[in-house]
Amino acid sequence: MRNTTVAFRSVIIALGAIIAIMVYLGGCGGGGGGASTGTLKLAITDKPSDDFKHLFISIKEIRVVPAGHENAADNDPALPVLAKFNPGERKIDIMTLPLIQQALGEVVLPVGIYSQIRLVLYPNPNGNQDPVNYLTLQSDPNDTKIPLTTPSSQQSGLKILGPIDVKAGVINAVMIDFDPNTAVVKRGNSNEYNLKPTGIRMIQMANVLEDFGSIIGNVSNAFQHWSSATVSIKRRGTINDTDPIAAGRIFATYTSGKWQAPFSAFVPPSDPNDPESRYKAFINANGFVLYSSAAVRVVKQQATDLGEIVLVPQ
Known part of the structure; x- marks a missing residue:
């Protein structure tokens, strides 16, 4: 039976995980230089299931569908490609993702409303070859690979409905929330399973920021032009990140006698019971020395201001 309490808790924690990658980037430019x-940043998570031990999908391509292009073919140039993968490159076991999220890619888009994400999967091979989209059952000690029947996923893609509102100057974080309990349907009394988009939804994360704090600052240089920089936020203390928990690009504009761009990165608050729980901000711009902030604490619903960050030429 499905454990709805655990599933609900999984969604709430997963929301926190995906928000960690959401960065608001102020200034004149948007996420792509204008x-x-x-x-648009896309990640995937899932709810737990008592029935399935493994559930693998092999992603070939991810496309974004602008509003009004819902009937367009997958190869229509009006559908931006968020990511393409070689065979075996993005073979994801959905059942390993409760409480966490896995990034799928990002793409710079014109601002506006996008109605769906199309998740195109590689087809299962014919003959006696192992399937690339399959599940195994918790009740099966032999871990028999049961192929997933996914015809629409190879032809027109799993159509995951939005809408997604892509705004200028923002890394728009979106999560694909995969519920195997409703996305995977057994076919009658047979041992065959269909994969359907009915149990897959998109969540745009801009409406849950009340659970987070932020790190803000203004990057500038009055004497040497800089066009863009990468802002990266990493945890320091008990956890020392190699990869940033939040990252994105900012774009400078010339105002008030200098090239400058503000930024605001939304991250989970520091652990109030751990005095070492802190964050560091890193600013990387071509031609300038890498900036590294002091380790700072972040409080829920409050902004930690790093002030004016003046880029130093190399």
Whole structure:
């Protein structure tokens, strides 16, 4: 039977995980170098299941569908490609993702409303070859690979409905929430299973920021032009990140006698019971020395201000 309490708790924690990658990037430019663009970041998570031990999907391509292009073919140039993968490169076991999220990619898009994400899967091979989309059952000690029947996923992609509102100057974080309990359907009394998009939804994370704090600052240089920089936020203390928990690009504009761009990175608050729980901000711009902030604490619903960050030429 499905454990709805655990599933609900999984969704709440997963929401926190995906928000960690959401960065608001102020300034003149959007996520791609102009006020008319923003960056869409996509990740995937899942709810737990008592029935399935493993559930593998092999992703070939991810496309974004602008509103009004719902009937367009997958190869229509009006559908931006968020990511393409070689065979075996993105073979994901959905059942390993409760409480965490796995990034799928990002793409710079014109601002506007996008109605769906299309998740195109590689087809299962014919003959006696192992399937690339399959599940195994908790009740099976032999871990028999049961192929998933996914015809639409190879032809027109699993159509995961939005909408997604891509805004300028923002890394728009979106999570694919995969519920295997409703996305995987057994076919009658047979041992065959269909994969359907009915149990897969998208969550845009802009409405849950009340659970987070932020790190803000203004990057500038009055004497040497810089066009863009990468902002990365990493945890320090009990956890020392190699990869940033939040990252994105900012774009400078010349105002008040200098090239500058503000930023605000949303991250989970520091652990109030751990005095070592802190964050560091790193600013990387071509031609300038890498900036590394002091380790700072972040409080829920409050902004930790790093002040003016003046880039130093190399």
